[in-house]
Amino acid sequence: MSSSKQKQTHPLVPPTTRSTASIAGKLAAMAAASNVKNQAAGETFESVSTDLLISELTKQRISIRDDISALIQESIGPLQSSMNALRESVEGFQSRLTATETLAGENFEKVSAAEKAIKTLQTQNASLLDRIGDLENRSRRANLRIVNVPEGSENGKDPVTFVAELLLEMTGTEVFDNPPILERAHQSPGQKPADGRKPRPFVVCFHRFQEKERLLRWARQHEMKYKGNLVRIYQDLSATLSRKRSSYNGIKQSLYQKGIRFQLLYPARLRVTFNEETLVFNTPEEAKQFYDQRINV
Numbered sequence: 001m002s003s004s005k006q007k008q009t010h011p012l013v014p015p016t017t018r019s020t021a022s023i024a025g026k027l028a029a030m031a032a033a034s035n036v037k038n039q040a041a042g043e044t045f046e047s048v049s050t051d052l053l054i055s056e057l058t059k060q061r062i063s064i065r066d067d068i069s070a071l072i073q074e075s076i077g078p079l080q081s082s083m084n085a086l087r088e089s090v091e092g093f094q095s096r097l098t099a100t101e102t103l104a105g106e107n108f109e110k111v112s113a114a115e116k117a118i119k120t121l122q123t124q125n126a127s128l129l130d131r132i133g134d135l136e137n138r139s140r141r142a143n144l145r146i147v148n149v150p151e152g153s154e155n156g157k158d159p160v161t162f163v164a165e166l167l168l169e170m171t172g173t174e175v176f177d178n179p180p181i182l183e184r185a186h187q188s189p190g191q192k193p194a195d196g197r198k199p200r201p202f203v204v205c206f207h208r209f210q211e212k213e214r215l216l217r218w219a220r221q222h223e224m225k226y227k228g229n230l231v232r233i234y235q236d237l238s239a240t241l242s243r244k245r246s247s248y249n250g251i252k253q254s255l256y257q258k259g260i261r262f263q264l265l266y267p268a269r270l271r272v273t274f275n276e277e278t279l280v281f282n283t284p285e286e287a288k289q290f291y292d293q294r295i296n297v
Helices: 002-009 015-139 159-171 209-221 239-246 249-257 284-295
Strands: 143-147 182-187 202-206 224-226 229-235 261-265 269-274 277-281
Touching: 015 239, 143 209, 159 182, 159 202, 159 209, 159 224, 202 209, 209 229, 249 261, 249 269, 249 284, 269 284, 277 284
Parallel strands: none
Antiparallel strands: 143 202, 143 229, 182 202, 224 229, 261 269, 269 277
């Protein structure tokens, strides 16, 4: 019955066809099994290949790192030497700078001390110069300068005798009853001037200071002439003091033109009387400032 049923189920399929189908099924099963094996083998190969690649990369990384480290060390060596040399140079400069600063500080203290000493010496020097000038002018207190006496007027006479007779002749008996007693008389040193040039002044030292003062006061108020020349008499002063006194000439001329009374005091001060007020100036600048502010307005 079963045979009849089977025959009834596949009535048209021949026996050869059924064999072929069976073989094909087996082949498909083998192929599927082979694919499974190949897939497993591929997965295994891929796993092995990845491990090898990671291992190689790790080795390469380590090798590259070692190479880079060696290169860096090789490059840093000369740089480190240069840095060491630079550090030594900087330290040397630092020590020299410190020594220089110390020396500069010491020199600054010495310079400050020297400046103080110089200022002290300048003050002392100025004081000494003033005292020397005062002593020099005091030693000339009995001296007078007689200006504008013609050259050669002595005619062979002794200068002391000639000047004593000259003074008596020019002043008459208003100052001296007899020729004054002179200790010295001479013309200023220097070459004899040419004709027509200003004659050298006579420097005269009086034996009596009172006679000198009396003559000087009289000469300020009178004119004296000798051989037609206007003769003037001044106090004999040092060159330094004469320059100081002559520095007032400009302001004195301005005051004279304005009709204002003034007097040049010893050693070099100007006394001015203006509007019943008496003022004394120690420098020409002070007198000029007063003139511009109070007089020349």
